[in-house]
Amino acid sequence: xxxxxxxxxxxIAKARMCMAACVAASTLTLGFTSRxxxxxxxxxxxxxxxxxxxxxxxxxxxxESSKPAEVKIKAAQSAEETFxxxxxxxxxxxxxxxxxxxxxKAREQRAAETRVVSAGGGDKELLASIIFCEAGNQxxxxxVAVGAVVMxxxxxxxxxxxxxxxIYQPGQFSPAGSGWLDRVRGTAGYTASAMQxxxxxxxxxxxxxxxxxxxxxxxxxxxxxxxxx
Numbered sequence: 193x194x195x196x197x198x199x200x201x202x203x204i205a206k207a208r209m210c211m212a213a214c215v216a217a218s219t220l221t222l223g224f225t226s227r228x229x230x231x232x233x234x235x236x237x238x239x240x241x242x243x244x245x246x247x248x249x250x251x252x253x254x255x256e257s258s259k260p261a262e263v264k265i266k267a268a269q270s271a272e273e274t275f276x277x278x279x280x281x282x283x284x285x286x287x288x289x290x291x292x293x294x295x296x297k298a299r300e301q302r303a304a305e306t307r308v309v310s311a312g313g314g315d316k317e318l319l320a321s322i323i324f325c326e327a328g329n330q331x332x333x334x335x336v337a338v339g340a341v342v343m344x345x346x347x348x349x350x351x352x353x354x355x356x357x358x359i360y361q362p363g364q365f366s367p368a369g370s371g372w373l374d375r376v377r378g379t380a381g382y383t384a385s386a387m388q389x390x391x392x393x394x395x396x397x398x399x400x401x402x403x404x405x406x407x408x409x410x411x412x413x414x415x416x417x418x419x420x421x
Contacts (some may be wrong), residue, residue, distance in 0.1 A: 243421075320389070404421075
């Protein structure tokens with residue numbers, strides 16, 4: 193009987209974890225904002241199991257000396273089968289959640305690939321100017337890397353989708369805030385190397401992967417004096 197009660201308690205704990213997984217998976221997969229809305233209709237009966245928890249434990253203890261062993265065994269088997277059904281549904285919802293995540297990533301990737309970047313002469317000059325201001329004293333690869341950060345931000349839904357919008361976004365590139373960028377841009381004060389780096393970045397050259405930031409003395413991928421992350 194002691195083993196029976198332990199198995200029953202373990203089964204209830206297992207059911208709780210399964211139901212939590214059901215709710216979490218449904219919330220992520222179906223986009224619900226509340227736990228109540230996240231539970232599908234066919235899980236409502238399973239939820240009733242938790243209302244029986246105290247009753248099952250107390251009843252098993254009270255009936256220890258009165259119920260036949262066969263009845264106790266059947267009750268335990270029935271509870272185990274119910275828990276198995278809940279666990280199976282939880283695993284199914286988890287698989288659906290993972291599939292939904294993969295589909296969302298694929299949609300975001302397709303959206304990034306289809307975002308149109310205006311690359312007229314003014315955009316190239318602006319990109320060359322910010323590259324010169326930020327990395328004019330770096331290697332050609334380091335200059336292209338700065339241009340790639342701008343292009344990565346354009347491809348990200350978290351940033352503006354134009355070169356000018358990204359570069360002049362408040363608080364992002366210090367030369368844009370200080371006025372230095374405008375002076376370089378207005379006088380075409382960038383170098384030929386900076387222009388070549390801008391053209392390379394616009395053409396898709398990218399030595400930093402998906403990095404969106406760079407700084408000095410930080411962390412991440414180092415190219416020259418900059419760390420990209």
